[in-house]
Amino acid sequence: MSARLLPPNKIIIALSGVTDFELNFGPGELPEWFLETPDVQWEPIRRPNLGGQTESRPDDLLGEPRIRSDRSWSVRIYADGAEIQTGEGPLEVAQWKMGTPPWKDELRKRHGLSGPIDAAFLDSFVFVTPSGECRHAAVEEWAQSEFEHAVTHWRQQMRGDARVKVDADITEEDIAQHNLILWGDPASNSMIARVMQNLPLQWTDNEVIVGERRFDAAHHAPILIFPNPLNPKKYVVLNSSFTYREYDYLNNARQTPKLPDWAIVDLRVPPDSRWPGKIIDADFFDEKWELQTPHFERVNAKQ
Incomplete structure (x- = not known):
């Protein structure tokens, strides 16, 4: 019955x-x-x-x-x-x-393709390492350190070994089947260079540009999730694994996403048990995967 x-x-x-x-x-x-x-x-x-x-x-x-x-x-x-x-x-x-x-006909947030950064790790992914060197020493050191941290802590927390491939070895099959987690910068990682012009931010030799906000590329780096321009059914992520860190391992209630769709990291502040550096700006993309006006401006507009 x-x-x-x-x-x-x-x-x-x-x-x-x-x-x-x-x-x-x-x-x-x-x-x-x-x-x-x-x-x-x-x-x-x-x-x-x-x-x-x-x-x-x-x-x-x-x-x-x-x-x-x-x-x-x-x-x-x-x-x-x-x-x-x-x-x-x-x-x-x-x-x-x-x-x-x-x-x-257009890019929109939808089920399975809505962010935030941690969403990329709910499906098959590949860590894509650079075959060259970053433009700036601070970015090189930070990206390598964060990659090693990601591999180690994926094993410790998820009980599995993350797939790792160098940028030159990424195939069309990889692009079709996996979310791509890209480490480095456009100078060091050819996959970042391939997708960069189709991302909502710019990363030049001298600056990281997010809308009207500009950051010195010598000691700042972006973290980001976005539909892969080479296959919009999958994600690309820049320089991040899951966003909770050692501090949050003490209680699984803390093991939730700590960053939205993008963030800018000040590399002059070293990573610690909570953050990958000093987060000086972060936000969600809107429903069309476009940059929004800064949060404080949106709040002020409502008042």
Whole structure:
């Protein structure tokens, strides 16, 4: 004998990121306000008779939930290669229409490709080491030290040996199958040089440039996650493994991501048990994987 649990009358969900949104609502496009105010209230209703047959359409994407919100927004659900989208405006009862999935033509955060940095280590990855030397001695020393730290602590914490390949040995198969964790700088690592022009920041001989913010490349280095320009279904990461460190090993409740999608590290402050150096700037990319205005400006704009 079996019983089916009925859904509660009301559920309040506070979402902390794209992955949570996808798990609850299916792989849809984010509302524009999502990253700033990720709070959604919804009430489930009886699943309507949609008609038709499909083998790949999961039940939880179709009849439920009925969305209730006082904001102007829409929800998109994808199944069988088609899009179902609500109308714009405050919603009481969802009305669906067909359209084109946005990721066919543009880069967007979506399920399995939403960051932050630690997300790259939830799937198959390869550490890609440089075959040359970095432009600046401080970057060379730091990148090599962080790579060695990553290999050692992956073994200690995850009980496995990380794949390691030199940049010159990376194949098209590697690019197709793995997230690539790139160590070094554009001068030392040919894979960084290949993808650099398609990343949202610049890393020149003299500067690391993030939007209008500029940092001396002699003693600063970026950490970053981004869809691989050579295969946007996978990630590239610059100079980072999982972002919690020795301090967090004392309690597994601390073993959570410590950095967002990108960060700038001041190498004049050495790595310690909590950080890979002094983090002087860090943020998430927006839902289109683009740089946002600095956080303090976004906060001030709301006041």
